[in-house]
Amino acid sequence: MEVSASVRDHFIHLVKDIFPNLTTEDPLYSVIALGSILFVAALIYIVARLLVRPQIANWVYKSNNKWDNALQEHGFFRRLMHLFPALFIYIATPVLIDNEAVMHGMVIKSAQLYMLYSGLLALYAMLSTVEDVYNASALSRRAPITGFIQVTKLAFAIVTILLSISLIVDRSPLLIVSGLTAIAAVLLLIFRDTILGFVAGIQIAANRMFNTGDWIAMPKYEVDGEILEIGLTNVKVQNWDKTISTLPTYSLTTEAVKNWRGMQESGGRRIKRAIYIDVHSIKLCDNDMLERFSKIRYINEYIDKKKNELRAYHRDYSIDESDLLNSRRLTNIGTFRAYLEAYLRKHPDINQELTLMVRQLPPNELGLPLEIYCFSAQKEWVRYEKVQADIFDHVMAMLDLFDLRAYQRDGHLSLLAHREHSAYGNSNESHSTQKDAQEKSESNQKSNDE
Incomplete structure (x- = not known):
């Protein structure tokens, strides 16, 4: 003083x-x-x-x-x-x-x-x-705190506003807070998204549902990309086309969302794709085909095993192997399926510890679907697509070796047209030959008469 x-x-x-x-x-x-x-x-x-x-x-x-x-x-x-x-x-x-x-x-x-x-x-x-x-820190990969930080900021802002009003009007802050109950419904309407986002943030953090860096897909909002930020009221997602989508935070808990984090943390990324085989190219294997297939490194043991198995079956049931109606024979589609599985078993970029199979799906108007189901050890998008493309390049290229064709609508029609044209050409040629022979015979007969 x-x-x-x-x-x-x-x-x-x-x-x-x-x-x-x-x-x-x-x-x-x-x-x-x-x-x-x-x-x-x-x-x-x-x-x-x-x-x-x-x-x-x-x-x-x-x-x-x-x-x-x-x-x-x-x-x-x-x-x-x-x-x-x-x-x-x-x-x-x-x-x-x-x-x-x-x-x-x-x-x-x-x-x-x-x-x-x-x-x-x-x-x-x-x-x-x-x-x-x-x-x-490493903890951020488990639970984001952006929403909680924003809630804390909002709470301090509300307290500051209340204290400011109390200073201006010279009234106790408690008196002002008690007066706010009269407009609680209006406040709930104003802060609806904030309240829903706060509750959703608690659910997301408690259950570890999402985090920054996760790859999510929401078809309803055409979202497919990586989470940039999980805020109190909004979630920012960068799509793979580099656009930014902003969603309400509570939509992550109320809408259908696919989170690819499990794939990223697992040992591989799934390959699930089928090629359609033209059913007209499926047939039984003859000896020449089996001899050709046995020279393929991946399935030579498979061919020998199947030959012995069929030979034992025919001997046990006294069936002549030349009897096409009663004998058992390999098919080119089954042998090709065995080859693909053996090929994938030897592929260095396929995770052998996860599910691996080559299966047939129900036939339809497009042919017989032959599906490859396995997991690529390369999970990064570009490398994954390269591995998948290399596999199916090889699959498509090997079809002809097994006397198989991939179904292609216009290609199939072209093949039928070619066959019809060939048959028609052979018929005309035969008819022309017969006509020439007849004319030659008549000429010889006339010479003899003279």
Whole structure:
């Protein structure tokens, strides 16, 4: 109190030296005092910004810690500097300006609001720093905290607004909170998405349903890409065509969503694709075909085993192998299926510990579907597609070796037309030959008569 009185007396003497007839009750005195307070506060802020902040920045960048760098990047120290001039205004105003003055209360409340919002912004920077440090850790892969950080920011913002209103109207914050119950329904309507997003965020974090970096697909919203951010009210997803989709957070818990995280964490990415075999090309294998197939490295043991098995069957049941009606024979489609399975078993980019099979699906108007079901050890998209393409390149190229054809609608029709044309050409040729022979015979007969 003595220091305050001394400062006030010195300031009054200084003012009276300039304005001898000026009294402390004069409004001009209050204006001069307020101007002086604001001028000194501005000097304090300039000094803090030009001298203190650079020194703090040097300390921050010289340290080995990561969190203080994040504080600097989010402007924590810059925002904190605003507290010093606000605190000076709050302390100096009662000293230089009388309590009875009109602007006394207004300046005090302005200083309090200044400190309140400066502290809120500094707190926001601190929370953003906590989020960055957490996202850089391994724990962020288990549960995102962006939604909780945003809820915390929202809660502090609401508290700050309530305190600001209480300062302006000079009423207790509890009284203001009790008055809000009357408009609770309106608030629920306004903050509907926020409340739903908060509840969804708790479910997502508790059940570890989604996280940043997960690949999700939502056909309803035409979303297929990687999660960039899970916020309080919105989720940002970067699609594979590099577009950004923004969804309500609660849609992740209320809509059908496919999360590919299981594939990314597993040992492989599934290959499930079929080729359609032309049923007209399926046939029994003769000895020449079996002899040709036995030279294929992957199935030579399979051919020998099947030959012995069929030979034993025919011997046990006294069946002549030349009896086509009763004997058992291999088919080119079955042998080809065995070859593909053996080929996949030897493929270096196929995970042999996961499901691997080559199966036939029910035939349809397009032919007989022969499906390859296995898992590529390469899960990255480009490499996965390359492995899949290489496999089916080989499959398509080997069809002819097994006397098989892939069904293709126009190609099938072209083949039938070619057969009909060949048959028609052979018929014409035969008819022409017979006609020439008849004419030649008649000519010889006429020569003999002469």
